[in-house]
Amino acid sequence: xxxxxxxxxxxxxxxxxxxxxxxxxxxxxxxxxxxxxxxxxxxxxxxxxxxxxxxxxxxxxxxxxxxxxxxxxxxxxxxxxxxxxxxxxxxxxxxxxxxxxxxxxxxxxxxxxxxxxxxxxxxxxxxxxxxxxxxxxxxxxxxxxxxxxxxxxxxxxxxxxxxxxxxxxxxxxxxxxxxxxxxxxxxxxxxxxxxxxxxxxxxxxxxxxxxxxxxxxxxxxxxxxxxxxxxxxxxxxxxxxxxxxxxxxxxxxxxxxxxxxxxxxxxxxxxxxxxxxxxxxxxxxxxxxxxxxxxxxxxxxxxxxxxxxxxxxxxxxxxxxxxxxxxxxxxxxxxxxxxxxxxxxxxxxxxxxxxxxxxxxxxxxxxxxxxxxxxxxxxxxxxxxxxx
Amino acid sequence: xxxxxxxxxxxxxxxxxxxxxxxxxxxxxxxxxxxxxxxxxxxxxxxxxxxxxxxxxxxxxxxxxxxxxxxxxxxxxxxxxxxxxxxxxxxxxxxxxxxxxxxxxxxxxxxxxxxxxxxxxxxxxxxxxxxxxxxxxxxxxxxxxxxxxxxxxxxxxxxxxxxxxxxxxxxxxxxxxxxxxxxxxxxxxxxxxxxxxxxxxxxxxxxxxxxxxxxxxxxxxxxxxxxxxxxxxxxxxxxxxxxxxxxxxxxxxxxxxxxxxxxxxxxxxxxxxxxxxxxxxxxxxxxxxxxxxxxxxxxxxxxxxxxxxxxxxxxxxxxxxxxxxxxxxxxxxxxxxxxxxxxxxxxxxxxxxxxxxxxxxxxxxxxxxxxxxxxxxxxxxxxxxxxxxxxxxxxxxxxxxxxxxx
Numbered sequence: 001x002x003x004x005x006x007x008x009x010x011x012x013x014x015x016x017x018x019x020x021x022x023x024x025x026x027x028x029x030x031x032x033x034x035x036x037x038x039x040x041x042x043x044x045x046x047x048x049x050x051x052x053x054x055x056x057x058x059x060x061x062x063x064x065x066x067x068x069x070x071x072x073x074x075x076x077x078x079x080x081x082x083x084x085x086x087x088x089x090x091x092x093x094x095x096x097x098x099x100x101x102x103x104x105x106x107x108x109x110x111x112x113x114x115x116x117x118x119x120x121x122x123x124x125x126x127x128x129x130x131x132x133x134x135x136x137x138x139x140x141x142x143x144x145x146x147x148x149x150x151x152x153x154x155x156x157x158x159x160x161x162x163x164x165x166x167x168x169x170x171x172x173x174x175x176x177x178x179x180x181x182x183x184x185x186x187x188x189x190x191x192x193x194x195x196x197x198x199x200x201x202x203x204x205x206x207x208x209x210x211x212x213x214x215x216x217x218x219x220x221x222x223x224x225x226x227x228x229x230x231x232x233x234x235x236x237x238x239x240x241x242x243x244x245x246x247x248x249x250x251x252x253x254x255x256x257x258x259x260x261x262x263x264x265x266x267x268x269x270x271x272x273x274x275x276x277x278x279x280x281x282x283x284x285x286x287x288x289x290x291x292x293x294x295x296x297x298x299x300x301x302x303x304x305x306x307x308x309x310x311x312x313x314x315x316x317x318x319x320x321x322x323x324x325x326x327x328x329x330x331x332x333x334x335x336x337x338x339x340x341x342x343x344x345x346x347x348x349x350x351x352x353x354x355x356x357x358x359x360x361x362x363x364x365x366x367x368x369x370x371x372x373x374x375x376x377x378x379x380x381x382x383x384x385x386x387x388x
Numbered sequence: 389x390x391x392x393x394x395x396x397x398x399x400x401x402x403x404x405x406x407x408x409x410x411x412x413x414x415x416x417x418x419x420x421x422x423x424x425x426x427x428x429x430x431x432x433x434x435x436x437x438x439x440x441x442x443x444x445x446x447x448x449x450x451x452x453x454x455x456x457x458x459x460x461x462x463x464x465x466x467x468x469x470x471x472x473x474x475x476x477x478x479x480x481x482x483x484x485x486x487x488x489x490x491x492x493x494x495x496x497x498x499x500x501x502x503x504x505x506x507x508x509x510x511x512x513x514x515x516x517x518x519x520x521x522x523x524x525x526x527x528x529x530x531x532x533x534x535x536x537x538x539x540x541x542x543x544x545x546x547x548x549x550x551x552x553x554x555x556x557x558x559x560x561x562x563x564x565x566x567x568x569x570x571x572x573x574x575x576x577x578x579x580x581x582x583x584x585x586x587x588x589x590x591x592x593x594x595x596x597x598x599x600x601x602x603x604x605x606x607x608x609x610x611x612x613x614x615x616x617x618x619x620x621x622x623x624x625x626x627x628x629x630x631x632x633x634x635x636x637x638x639x640x641x642x643x644x645x646x647x648x649x650x651x652x653x654x655x656x657x658x659x660x661x662x663x664x665x666x667x668x669x670x671x672x673x674x675x676x677x678x679x680x681x682x683x684x685x686x687x688x689x690x691x692x693x694x695x696x697x698x699x700x701x702x703x704x705x706x707x708x709x710x711x712x713x714x715x716x717x718x719x720x721x722x723x724x725x726x727x728x729x730x731x732x733x734x735x736x737x738x739x740x741x742x743x744x745x746x747x748x749x750x751x752x753x754x755x756x757x758x759x760x761x762x763x764x765x766x767x768x769x770x771x772x773x774x775x776x777x778x779x780x781x782x783x784x785x786x787x788x789x790x791x792x793x794x
Binding site for chain 2: 012014019276277290297304
């Protein structure tokens with residue numbers, strides 16, 4: 001009989017939080033509050049690329065993409081707690097950038113067994129010479145390792161790829177595209193494509209969150225070298241990439257939820273009706289308290305996911321980190337959904353306008369929910385773990 | 389993973405193994421009478437003796453008192469060992485500590501405000517369950533507005549005389565002491581006129597009347613004081629300091645005491661195992677509940693929430709992590725846990741299908757009727773120690789700085 005305490009790591013001691021984590025978090029918050037202001041975020045809505053290249057260069061110089069990449073590949077070699085604390089700050093500031101897709105691409109390269117591939121691509125990606133991204137989804141709402149219909153056929157010492165990938169993060173800006181495809185033996189492989197190339201058509205989508213651009217990518221008999229396939233168990237690598245994605249999005253959603261909760265708190269403290277601040281009414285106060293509590297619980301699950309990702313146990317049992325990350329994403333999504341909805345409602349008429357910043361977070365919530373599985377889907381996965 | 393925790397020292401892991409083995413060896417068998425679900429429902433002498441015997445056994449084995457210095461009868465303050473004992477007791481689904489009001493609320497308050505004499509004479513009896521404690525805060529006219537309380541303590545030669553009426557007094561019928569809030573200065577302001585006493589119950593002028601809960605169970609009472617005497621030594625802290633001391637007690641009651649939160653959280657994760665067992669066993673619509681997608685979703689939701697609470701409790705060990713809002717987690721603790729427990733108890737009832745119509749005493753009632761019983765009793769925790777509504781006000785105002793509700 002399944003014992004739930006075996007399926008997820010128990011609460012760790014102090015979460016390994018140190019002075020260094022604290023300093024790094026504060027530094028990231030300071031940098032983002034200066035550069036990724038709400039005006040900056042709104043300006044990216046109108047930008048053709050959807051992000052500011054100079055600012056992105058600075059973010060990469062700060063080492064944000066390579067935070068938990070081993071130092072031998074140009075990363076900082078820090079733990080998952082560092083990583084998720086940073087992503088909480090990115091979510092709080094809604095920082096518009098291709099970091100998400102790039103982080104997934106980096107993870108796929110790291111989880112592969114091919115040393116030369118890592119050495120070739122990682123420094124390029126971390127330095128920003130190439131924007132990398134990962135094609136986790138296909139059409140019809142399908143995503144993940146079990147939903148890949150893209151084909152990879154061997155031909156004259158090369159791989160020939162055909163199929164359609166959807167919702168590719170910042171696909172239109174990418175120079176490197178990591179594509180999962182099923183080979184002639186029915187095995188899943190992950191292939192590295194350099195863009196542009198013959199047979200690849202990239203069509204920008206209209207994303208619900210303009211700070212999270214995406215594209216549909218059509219692959220029509222695209223030829224890549226034999227060595228473009230990442231070495232290792234493609235399915236396992238794909239799942240590791242997804243697990244990281246759940247955790248990054250969960251952390252971002254916690255930061256976003258925190259920002260909206262505080263915005264709403266401030267508005268309710270200032271706005272006067274019936275001769276008093278509306279935050280003094282319990283019908284207004286209590287939902288804000290609920291939003292804060294949901295945010296804190298979601299943050300706790302994100303910290304748990306960080307601990308699980310860093311735990312030595314996950315070397316042999318990566319599913320432990322996967323479960324923790326699924327929990328964090330499922331809960332954080334519902335926390336953020338609650339917070340943005342109450343945020344709009346409690347801002348009253350102003351909340352319903354384009355000018356009220358809550359809308360920026362509303363859109364991020366919808367995008368994050370739809371990306372890499374929503375709360376219902378993660379709970380279904382966890383139910384299979386619990387009950388089969 | 390089942391036993392030790394990530395990053396736990398060898399010494400602590402050994403201690404954990406020792407505690408676990410001792411509990412497995414010594415946990416009392418399930419009795420042939422109905423056991424209370426929590427300290428709120430201890431009604432019979434038989435139940436009480438069984439639970440007191442268990443607490444004493446744990447104490448004698450040396451596992452209670454890791455939050456009390458040795459000179460007062462404890463084991464010396466060791467937060468790690470304190471937490472480990474609590475977690476292992478919860479994981480083993482061992483009976484609860486019957487003197488909980490004293491162990492978790494009164495004891496820590498006495499440690500914080502008591503005289504040397506009070507600490508020396510009272511703390512050991514709390515740990516050994518020799519002396520049971522109850523709490524005299526609420527009154528018929530003073531619930532959420534606690535500071536409006538009217539019970540008087542009038543200074544007389546050698547002590548005080550108490551007249552008044554306290555309600556919802558869990559365990560009063562077995563208690564040797566009560567933590568008592570009473571008004572010593574009616575002329576002073578609402579808050580400044582209150583003092584805090586360690587009231588000896590076995591005295592003339594104290595009448596304990598049992599109250600019956602919505603579940604039909606006893607365990608709590610009202611206590612009427614008619615000119616009842618207590619010695620001067622019963623005063624805790626200074627006269628007029630009672631409100632502040634009571635706030636400390638309430639902080640402990642709401643789970644601010646680090647370690648207590650983690651112990652409860654371990655119990656909640658364990659509760660998910662119970663829920664999963666029921667889901668595999670019970671059938672609805674011709675199939676196990678565990679195969680019903682709606683119930684699967686609800687169970688997993690409760691599981692995620694239990695894990696979130698366990699992790700939130702663990703954050704108390706890294707205060708810098710909570711620096712933006714240090715009082716949020718301590719004040720949320722009881723609120724979140726009690727509302728969760730209520731949802732889970734209701735979910736348990738619903739999982740029983742048609743058998744959810746059976747009550748305690750029916751031979752076919754699943755789990756002896758404990759699910760509907762737990763659901764009804766769960767309201768004790770969402771009302772007691774500050775209602776959920778009052779706690780939301782407190783959190784909104786003190787943690788988030790929202791304007792006061794008038």
